[in-house]
Amino acid sequence: MNLDTRILIVDDDEGIRSLIGEFLAKHGYETRTAADPLEMRAMLAGERFDLIVLDVMMPREDGLTALRQLGRDAPPVIMLSAVGSDVDRIVGLEMGADDYLAKPCNPRELLARIRTVLRRRAAAEPDAAVTSNTTLALARVADVDSGECLHFAGWRMDLGLRLLFDPTNALISLSDGEFRLLRAFAEHPRRVLTRDQLLDWSRGEDSDHYDRAIDVQLSRLRRKLADGQGGSDIIRTVRNEGYLFVPSVGPTN
Known part of the structure; x- marks a missing residue:
């Protein structure tokens, strides 16, 4: 095999x-x-x-x-x-x-x-291919917006379309696990979250494997945010306590 x-x-x-x-x-x-x-x-x-x-x-x-x-x-x-x-x-x-x-x-x-x-990796690759094709197509459409969005520090997180845009309106490609993790942060901003809380709020159907993968998901999410405009300090590590989503979050700009 x-x-x-x-x-x-x-x-x-x-x-x-x-x-x-x-x-x-x-x-x-x-x-x-x-x-x-x-x-x-x-x-x-x-x-x-x-x-x-x-x-x-x-x-x-x-x-x-x-x-x-x-x-x-x-x-x-x-x-x-x-x-x-x-x-x-x-x-x-x-x-x-x-x-x-x-x-x-x-x-x-x-x-x-x-x-x-x-x-x-095998599970993520088909999803990544579909997501890449879908998001690239959507990115060509001006002002893509499902109407169900969260905004923070100039970023736009479209919960309906499962898309993330930085302040320059550049599309940031996230895996399903990374998107769920970011949503957990954005829905609980400006408070220290423990690893167990993040697991509870972001785990998907594959929860058994996600327990072991969350550290990887978190490190990749932080790198992707840092690749966007002004995203290097959105998620901050609080030593011996957990992680803090720094910006305030609102439903509109």
């Missing part, structure tokens, strides 16, 4: 590369290995991969630096690190990792994480 799924394992420890590679191969995945980020980039330039398992602690260039340099079209990434603190995990997710696992890890847990990330 996984014969067409190709995984790239990047680690400076040859023993770990071999162990992970052989284990995943036994479960039907095609695996390749790279000893450092330089070799990883060379392989990515010439081959297709569906997922990268990337070590953090490597000499010369660490995994986080390598992760930062990956483009938007890069395959999903699971980080492995001997430093397994919450701060390091959050930093990895904020930088674009799809999951983060502390070393030494049980190969079966890594396998489960890989399957979850690949399943999540």
